[in-house]
Amino acid sequence: MNYSIIRYIVGMTLILEGALMALSCIVAVIYGEPAFWALAVTVLACVVLGLLLRGKRPVNRVFFTREGFVAVALSWLAISVMGAVPFVLSGAIPDPVQALFEAVSGFTTTGASILSEVEPLPKSILFWRSFTHWIGGMGVLVFLLTLLPMSGGFHMSLMKAESPGPSVSRLVPKVQTTAKILYCIYVGMTVIEVCLLLLGRMPLFDALTLSFGTAGTGGFGVRNDSIASYSVYHQVVITIFMILFGVNFNAYFFILFHRAAAAFKMEEVRAYLGIILAAILIVTFNVWHYGLFGSLSKAFQQAAFQVASIITTTGYSTVDFNLWPEMSRTMLVMIMFIGACSGSTGGGIKVSRIVILFKTIRKEIWTYIHPDGVTKVRVDGKSVDHEVVRATNVFFAAYFAVFSISVLLLSIDNLDAVTNFTAVAATLNNIGPGLSLVGPSTNYSVYSSRSLLVMIFDMLAGRLELFPLLVLLARNTWKNF
Amino acid sequence: MRIIIIGCGKVGRTLAQQLSEENHDIVIVDTNSKKLQEFNEEVDAICVAGNGASISVLEEAGIDVADVLIAVTGSDELNLLCCLVARKVSQCRTIARVRNPVYQKDINFIKESMGISMIINPEYTTAKEIAMLLRFPSAIQIDTFAGGSVQIVKFKLLPEFGMSGQPMYKLADRLPKVLICAVERDEMIAIPRGDFVLQDNDLVSIVAAQEDCQRFFRDLGLSTRPVKNALIVGGGTLGYYLAQQLGESKIDVRIVERDRSRCELLCETLPAVSVINGDGSDRKILLQSGFLSAQAIVSLTPIDEENIFLAQFAKDRTKAKLVTKVNRLAFDSIIQKLDIGSVVYPKYITADNILQYVRAMQNEVGGSVQTLCHILDNRAEALEFSVKPDSLVANMTLAQLSRRLKKDLLVCSINHNGNVIIPKGQDSIQPGDTVIIVTTQKGLQDINDILAR
Numbered sequence: 001m002n003y004s005i006i007r008y009i010v011g012m013t014l015i016l017e018g019a020l021m022a023l024s025c026i027v028a029v030i031y032g033e034p035a036f037w038a039l040a041v042t043v044l045a046c047v048v049l050g051l052l053l054r055g056k057r058p059v060n061r062v063f064f065t066r067e068g069f070v071a072v073a074l075s076w077l078a079i080s081v082m083g084a085v086p087f088v089l090s091g092a093i094p095d096p097v098q099a100l101f102e103a104v105s106g107f108t109t110t111g112a113s114i115l116s117e118v119e120p121l122p123k124s125i126l127f128w129r130s131f132t133h134w135i136g137g138m139g140v141l142v143f144l145l146t147l148l149p150m151s152g153g154f155h156m157s158l159m160k161a162e163s164p165g166p167s168v169s170r171l172v173p174k175v176q177t178t179a180k181i182l183y184c185i186y187v188g189m190t191v192i193e194v195c196l197l198l199l200g201r202m203p204l205f206d207a208l209t210l211s212f213g214t215a216g217t218g219g220f221g222v223r224n225d226s227i228a229s230y231s232v233y234h235q236v237v238i239t240i241f242m243i244l245f246g247v248n249f250n251a252y253f254f255i256l257f258h259r260a261a262a263a264f265k266m267e268e269v270r271a272y273l274g275i276i277l278a279a280i281l282i283v284t285f286n287v288w289h290y291g292l293f294g295s296l297s298k299a300f301q302q303a304a305f306q307v308a309s310i311i312t313t314t315g316y317s318t319v320d321f322n323l324w325p326e327m328s329r330t331m332l333v334m335i336m337f338i339g340a341c342s343g344s345t346g347g348g349i350k351v352s353r354i355v356i357l358f359k360t361i362r363k364e365i366w367t368y369i370h371p372d373g374v375t376k377v378r379v380d381g382k383s384v385d386h387e388v389v390r391a392t393n394v395f396f397a398a399y400f401a402v403f404s405i406s407v408l409l410l411s412i413d414n415l416d417a418v419t420n421f422t423a424v425a426a427t428l429n430n431i432g433p434g435l436s437l438v439g440p441s442t443n444y445s446v447y448s449s450r451s452l453l454v455m456i457f458d459m460l461a462g463r464l465e466l467f468p469l470l471v472l473l474a475r476n477t478w479k480n481f
Numbered sequence: 482m483r484i485i486i487i488g489c490g491k492v493g494r495t496l497a498q499q500l501s502e503e504n505h506d507i508v509i510v511d512t513n514s515k516k517l518q519e520f521n522e523e524v525d526a527i528c529v530a531g532n533g534a535s536i537s538v539l540e541e542a543g544i545d546v547a548d549v550l551i552a553v554t555g556s557d558e559l560n561l562l563c564c565l566v567a568r569k570v571s572q573c574r575t576i577a578r579v580r581n582p583v584y585q586k587d588i589n590f591i592k593e594s595m596g597i598s599m600i601i602n603p604e605y606t607t608a609k610e611i612a613m614l615l616r617f618p619s620a621i622q623i624d625t626f627a628g629g630s631v632q633i634v635k636f637k638l639l640p641e642f643g644m645s646g647q648p649m650y651k652l653a654d655r656l657p658k659v660l661i662c663a664v665e666r667d668e669m670i671a672i673p674r675g676d677f678v679l680q681d682n683d684l685v686s687i688v689a690a691q692e693d694c695q696r697f698f699r700d701l702g703l704s705t706r707p708v709k710n711a712l713i714v715g716g717g718t719l720g721y722y723l724a725q726q727l728g729e730s731k732i733d734v735r736i737v738e739r740d741r742s743r744c745e746l747l748c749e750t751l752p753a754v755s756v757i758n759g760d761g762s763d764r765k766i767l768l769q770s771g772f773l774s775a776q777a778i779v780s781l782t783p784i785d786e787e788n789i790f791l792a793q794f795a796k797d798r799t800k801a802k803l804v805t806k807v808n809r810l811a812f813d814s815i816i817q818k819l820d821i822g823s824v825v826y827p828k829y830i831t832a833d834n835i836l837q838y839v840r841a842m843q844n845e846v847g848g849s850v851q852t853l854c855h856i857l858d859n860r861a862e863a864l865e866f867s868v869k870p871d872s873l874v875a876n877m878t879l880a881q882l883s884r885r886l887k888k889d890l891l892v893c894s895i896n897h898n899g900n901v902i903i904p905k906g907q908d909s910i911q912p913g914d915t916v917i918i919v920t921t922q923k924g925l926q927d928i929n930d931i932l933a934r
Binding site: 064065155156157170172173174175176177385387 | 483501506507508514518521522525526527
């Protein structure tokens with residue numbers, strides 16, 4: 001294993017984090033808050049630590065998938081720990097484990113919080129909390145890729161480890177250019193959302209933080225009731241942008257480069273929009289039937305917001321859907337697992353994997369009927385590599401192994417099964433609110449520190465799609481031979 | 482530029498790696514998706530699985546925006562077909578590898594009638610390279626620049642030259658019009674400065690005009706005449722081309738070939754050559770064929786190991802000039818250490834020739850690299866740049882320039898209106914000149930890149 005290059009990457013990531021955190025310092029200066037010192041000290045610590053770790057540019061350039069996975073996993077741990085420091089230093093969240101939970105929840109774009117009240121917090125700390133969503137959404141190493149000039153397999157290994165989805169595709173031959181294009185789309189869409197929210201007379205601070213939360217599909221709000229007290233216009237804008245950020249970014253690339261037809265032909269995007277539409281309709285009629293909202297249009301608007309928020313794994317809420325009828329609650333839990341498209345900022349299992357899994361089932365049925373038949377799983381008219389199908393199946397297996405072990409570990413705290421089940425679902429899928437005691441109107445402070453650590457692992461595992469973290473824990477990774 | 486490479490073999494990979502490092506956008510096409518998968522992890526390029534001669538595959542590879550298509554699959558006919566199809570659906574330039582000697586005669590006809598920009602025959606090109614070495618046997622490697630008037634020649638420093646153990650500035654008087662541009666010692670490669678001390682057995686590369694080079698070697702007491710005879714072991718396509726070219730220079734050629742019918746064919750097509758049917762790894766056959774008295778022994782069998790053994794054996798028994806062909810690239814650093822004289826890699830030669838063409842193409846659209854060659858398995862490069870009037874280095878003297886140069890970089894020669902100058906401090910670079918740079922820094926695109934920032 002090439003330790004020097006991993007050290008170098010982790011160092012660079014910390015320096016980058018320091019630079020990004022400096023923005024929150026500016027916010028602290030604007031609002032004249034004492035939290036400035038907490039942030040400034042952390043920025044300094046990030047940069048110094050980063051410079052120390054980075055050291056000289058490593059001579060040994062050997063870089064394979066293993067190095068990529070370990071570098072990504074360690075970088076994410078490092079930025080999470082440093083990201084939690086301002087919460088502790090500013091006194092916003094004095095308990096270190098809770099602060100780490102909040103930071104990991106931010107970077108992994110989960111949006112699960114241990115805070116019951118966010119309004120008393122300093123604005124700069126709230127800004128940092130939401131900004132971590134934006135950094136984590138597209139990926140901090142992908143951001144690093146746009147800056148670092150490195151050659152060969154280096155880029156691809158990092159990209160593969162951090163980008164969600166069963167297979168990583170290049171938009172253009174150079175991975176670095178691909179990363180740049182992705183970030184341009186990301187920044188562009190964020191700016192558009194901020195503008196649209198400002199048009200509806202939202203304060204700039206709220207518009208920025210909520211846009212960061214939407215773009216990264218995170219879900220930290222700046223008001224105690226999340227999005228409920230904003231106007232309908234704002235809620236609709238946020239609904240639309242949540243759905244847009246859950247779309248595979250390749251689709252935007254196609255649209256930008258005048259191949260819109262290709263974008264609408266993407267099977268994953270069609271399936272994603274189809275699932276959203278179906279879920280919205282089911283939830284709308286269910287809640288309307290039980291008379292929760294007076295009019296059908298109101299029910300539709302609320303159902304759309306909640307469905308979009310959950311399937312894109314954002315986790316904003318406008319109502320306490322914990323109080324909704326059972327069918328709607330079940331529907332929301334189901335779409336938690338499906339998640340957004342691969343190559344988007346969302347979490348979950350990913351629509352493309354679900355598509356592949358269902359097609360594998362269909363293929364299996366077909367081979368029972370025609371035992372000697374030869375058939376292939378096809379997506380977008382092309383047969384999917386056997387390797388990708390296999391990796392998808394293994395992902396599914398690993399996913400449920402991690403899931404069930406986590407539920408078991410949480411049950412030590414002796415809370416009810418729905419709480420434990422949805423808490424793991426909401427953290428492993430990077431959503432945020434679950435049901436029952438961890439519903440939209442409650443928070444994760446009900447859990448002990450030990451359980452919070454389990455969920456910290458789940459959030460990181462979910463964001464990095466399990467294997468980077470599992471590789472990090474494997475004994476063979478650290479053997480020299 | 483956007484470049485499509487068809488065929489993910491050794492040459493395809495080497496090309497993709499090199500071109501991608503030079504900041505081109507690479508798309509590589511191959512029918513073997515497993516091979517592509519491996520490749521995808523190594524090199525920054527898009528991989529497309531499929532047959533490169535099919536329009537739909539080419540469209541997926543982005544033929545409509547491509548500048549060059551390079552077809553280097555194992556089959557000549559497929560390579561030509563790829564180029565033909567590509568020409569019909571787009572405006573891109575095409576390069577094909579064609580190795581069958583039957584097509585070699587008609588190569589210009591094929592090129593012109595099919596609108597292909599460059600056809601490369603690896604065996605033919607390698608044979609040319611070997612023939613050059615046999616005409617100047619004291620050199621281990623020869624690269625030519627500025628249309629042949631400047632050479633970079635590599636040779637081994639022997640004790641009898643009396644050059645070792647002294648810093649280079651003391652040698653300056655002994656080296657008029659010649660410049661030592663690179664020294665290889667064990668794993669190290671150095672771009673030497675004035676205080677560099679040479680040692681015995683260093684591999685030294687010098688830059689000089691062709692005639693100065695000859696004189697330099699004569700002064701050292703080395704032969705500058707072509708070999709009188711050559712023993713070629715292995716009568717494949719490469720052996721055939723080599724025998725043909727050596728025959729033109731009146732060198733007495735003898736070929737040892739294992740296959741009887743191949744021998745008969747060689748005998749028919751090359752009447753001046755003596756052909757011996759036998760196994761080149763058989764001692765008796767070798768000794769009978771005049772192994773001990775040959776002035777040059779060229780091992781060209783298809784098996785790398787056999788070639789290397791043969792060269793080792795020859796090194797032990799004879800004083801002949803040795804040339805060894807090696808196909809596999811993976812262990813080239815070890816072969817370098819074996820000290821078996823000149824080693825030629827047809828794969829590198831093919832790739833380098835294609836690279837030169839692509840660079841020249843880029844030159845037309847604004848780049849300025851004219852020629853490039855690798856001195857030691859890719860670790861150092863010699864580049865030839867043309868100097869444009871708006872260049873930062875134009876009208877600078879070398880003394881001014883040397884303070885601003887990057888590390889490990891040497892300005893070796895200036896070609897001013899056809900006069901080759903080995904530059905000293907007061908010489909200056911004029912617009913319109915071409916200069917040769919030797920460096921271990923990678924990825925120089927433009928003459929301005931030689932300056933440190």
